[in-house]
Amino acid sequence: MELTYDSTSRMVATRRWTIHINEAGPADAPPVILLHGSGPGATGWSNFSNNIPVLAEHYRVIAADMPGWGESDPVSWSERDHPGAVADLMDALELDKASLIGNSMGGGTTIRFGYEHPDRVHKLITMGSSHGGPALFGAGGLTEGLKILQKGYREPTFDTMKQLVDVMTFDSAFATDELIQARADMVAAHPQHNENFLAGVGKRAIVELDHAKVPGITAPTLLFHGRDDRVVHFENSLRLVQLIPDARLVLINRCGHWLQIEHADEFNRLVLEFLANA
Template sequence: MDITYDSTSKFVQTSKHRIHINEAGSGSEVVFMLHGSGPGATGWSNFSQNIPVLAEHFRVIAVDMPGWGESDPVTYSGRDHCTDLADLMDELGVDKAAAVIGNSMGGGTTVRFGYEHPERVEKLITMGSSSGSASLFGAAGFTEGLKVLQKGYRNPTPEVMRELVEVMTFDSSFATDELVQARAEMVAAHPEHNKNFIDGTGKRAVVELDFAKVRTITAPTLLFHGRDDRVVPFEHSLRLTSLIPDSRLLLINRCGHWLQIEHAEEFNRQVLHFLGK
């Protein structure tokens, strides 16, 4: 059976939220994939090129986190993605994940999960994750990409959605019409997500990490970052790999914020190797 959005789409009701997931593959080894924070973001839009490959070896679950995609809306003050992931694992009967993989905001959740629930995950993988603090060498304030992301939440026209997808990549050929349309359609279907995100701007960081606790992470950790990331500078992953004891960083040139899309073959190969496949 072909792995498509529709063939893998399902909803799971946890104690707090109705969460949408795309699930493929089978077996006792489970990998969770967590998307970033942009308007229209979903597990499928972030990882559609990775799910089929990983599903040959694992039960793969790409999650629409509460406040995004087809999952329940959540206000900025009520957002607690680490607890949401733990609740989802409980409902799915997964005691311990083989890996949690997160892009951008999802990378922050992955790191937090590593120190908040260390007994529930074997390995951690991030792409383009923020370290949760200001950049030492870059300019203060929002990056070019984050400015476009904010613009997308406030004015989610097809033109702005294309601008968003292009700033996320180094090579604009990856900003396909299909990807732009999917993001625009998801925003239009769930305007409540946009409102809740905008309401929280300046009131709560999307990624919140405790550096002292990051240092306690024991899970082997693989960090990816694009050298040309215009959303989250690669310095953030340098900081994370300096803090996490058992970690390594793969920095890829000619690559933007969506490394798992622009360099899907390399990403898939490195992830499978890291996970022992």
């Protein structure tokens, strides 16, 4: 049976929030939690629809909408606690341990969860994640991609969403009208998410990392980054692979911020190999 958004969609009541997930794969298989990025209209499904069917052949895949995104509960900026939301979701699903895969903001959550809850992670995988420290080669302020991302919250039109999807990729062919419209529709359906995001811009990072704690991560970690990422410079993953003791990095040329979309086949293959190895 073909997996669709509707066929995999359900709501999960957790300790603090109701969280929307797309779930697929055998219920008794090892769990893998997918965490999306921070852009307007982002959801677990929009970030990982090219990966879920492949991963679900071997794992129980749970693509979560973080509180403040998608169909999950709205939250104010001060209430955001993404690692805590993941822990709450795991508790509600009765999962003692899981592997985490996070893109961008979701990568930050993955890294932070790795050092805050080391006993609850099997393996960690990130794509286009920040390392939490100061930039050496990348932009000192907002990157081109982050500027357009914030514009997408202020002006969530189809044209702005097109700019956003385009800057997230190296090849504009991946900026399909279907993907653009899906994100625009999700923004329109949940205006409170936009309002809450804009109210917090400039206050602090959505997921703050303690740079000094990152080297304490003990879980095997696989880092991906696009060489042409215009949102988060690839130097971030170079720094992470230096900081995390049991880490390895895949740097892909002709690739933007959405590596799991632009290079889905290679990403899926490497992720399955990494998760399968002891």
